[in-house]
Amino acid sequence: MRVLVTGGAGFIGANFVRLTLATRPDATVTVLDKLTYAGNAASIPDDPRVTLVQGDIADREVVDSLVSETDLVVHFAAESHNDNSLTDPSPFIHTNLVGTFTLLEACRAHATRFHHVSTDEVYGDLALDDPGKFTADTPYNPSSPYSASKAGSDLLVRAWVRSFGLAATMSNCSNNYGPFQHVEKFIPRQITNIIDGVRPKLYGAGANVRDWIHVDDHNTAVWTVIDAGRVGQTYLIGADGELSNKAVVEAVLVAMGQPVDAYDHVPDRPGHDLRYAIDATALREELGWAPRYRDFATGLAATIDWYRDNEAWWRPLKRETELAYERLGR
Numbered sequence: 001m002r003v004l005v006t007g008g009a010g011f012i013g014a015n016f017v018r019l020t021l022a023t024r025p026d027a028t029v030t031v032l033d034k035l036t037y038a039g040n041a042a043s044i045p046d047d048p049r050v051t052l053v054q055g056d057i058a059d060r061e062v063v064d065s066l067v068s069e070t071d072l073v074v075h076f077a078a079e080s081h082n083d084n085s086l087t088d089p090s091p092f093i094h095t096n097l098v099g100t101f102t103l104l105e106a107c108r109a110h111a112t113r114f115h116h117v118s119t120d121e122v123y124g125d126l127a128l129d130d131p132g133k134f135t136a137d138t139p140y141n142p143s144s145p146y147s148a149s150k151a152g153s154d155l156l157v158r159a160w161v162r163s164f165g166l167a168a169t170m171s172n173c174s175n176n177y178g179p180f181q182h183v184e185k186f187i188p189r190q191i192t193n194i195i196d197g198v199r200p201k202l203y204g205a206g207a208n209v210r211d212w213i214h215v216d217d218h219n220t221a222v223w224t225v226i227d228a229g230r231v232g233q234t235y236l237i238g239a240d241g242e243l244s245n246k247a248v249v250e251a252v253l254v255a256m257g258q259p260v261d262a263y264d265h266v267p268d269r270p271g272h273d274l275r276y277a278i279d280a281t282a283l284r285e286e287l288g289w290a291p292r293y294r295d296f297a298t299g300l301a302a303t304i305d306w307y308r309d310n311e312a313w314w315r316p317l318k319r320e321t322e323l324a325y326e327r328l329g330r
């Protein structure tokens with residue numbers, strides 16, 4: 001099977017490539033990645049079954065040529081950071097909307113199977129005391145330019161399924177953690193701050209809740225949907241990992257041998273979503289998927305070890321990332 005992985009030099013895509021090589025001996029992988037600030041060729045394993053093409057998913061010629069030689073497209077490429085979308089939304093429109101459109105058109109032309117990787121943020125947020133969770137029937141209500149652009153890309157996929165009969169599946173996942181995540185994101189930012197002797201930074205009071213899932217569990221679920229999911233269907237991926245940001249910072253500090261309160265509160269993110277929570281019943285019951293990491297502390301400890309052991313990977317990103325946060329006062 002020839003698999004085209006867009007965004008395969010990013011966090012989740014690179015872990016997906018690694019999982020695919022380890023579990024699919026018949027697969028060859030082409031990564032199409034623009035290698036933006038968030039992409040890193042060093043995250044892609046050196047393996048004869050993998051080829052990296054540096055290019056833009058909005059480039060019709062490149063995309064059409066790669067899709068014409070592919071059996072399956074798994075689409076991870078995106079601008080993915082909410083804070084950046086509040087500073088400059090324009091790359092989010094280009095990549096998440098125009099890029100997804102370009103891929104859909106190529107898949108339509110070549111009748112290629114497509115899997116679209118999306119986020120729970122398209123549903124907006126839940127109140128902290130709401131007993132409910134997001135399901136595939138929850139109305140779209142995105143809050144940020146990032147989540148609005150992802151919501152738009154999901155709707156494009158649905159339209160291509162209905163109007164053109166494209167063989168596509170979709171998945172919307174909650175917050176991922178694990179190796180190879182950019183240090184701009186919450187958990188790696190705090191781990192690498194502590195390694196550097198800097199206190200973790202908590203937005204606002206830290207009451208906001210995220211539903212954490214290990215990246216490998218996200219990716220086994222993506223393969224489950226590709227293998228067994230119904231075409232045209234959206235599956236929500238989550239592992240019942242709800243935690244407040246304050247609880248996460250405290251867990252990181254304790255796991256790294258620091259006092260539990262050794263963090264600073266910083267000004268909140270504008271429009272900050274309160275709570276995300278996924279109901280993954282359909283994925284579990286219809287497709288028989290289950291997460292492997294059931295205990296956040298275990299997955300977090302392995303992630304901390306990875307950042308301690310792989311400073312050469314993240315060190316070149318750290319200074320610029322913290323300077324950008326400093327400019328935002330966060």
Ligand code: NAD
Nearest residue numbers: 007009010011012034035036038039056057077078080176
């Ligand atoms: P990331 O920012 O780590 O990686 C994105 C990758 O896409 C990078 O390698 C970047 O170079 C590449 N890219 C960006 N623009 C491109 C373009 N125009 N053409 C080609 N490549 C381009 O993101 P991530 O956290 O790995 O997220 C991957 C996908 O999963 C995204 O679609 C995101 O919306 C979705 N998602 C992420 C999470 C999460 O917690 N990180 C949760 C649910 C869904």
Ligand code: DAU
Nearest residue numbers: 080081082119120121174175184185186201202203208245
């Ligand atoms: O829910 C899925 C989404 O999860 C994905 O679609 C996004 O691509 C991914 O970036 C993530 O979005 P969040 O905005 O939830 O992730 P982030 O890591 O930026 O922040 C997680 C929470 O931590 C959020 O409530 C903001 C807070 N935060 C973040 C940073 C960087 C802090 O308190 N301090 C920080 O320094």
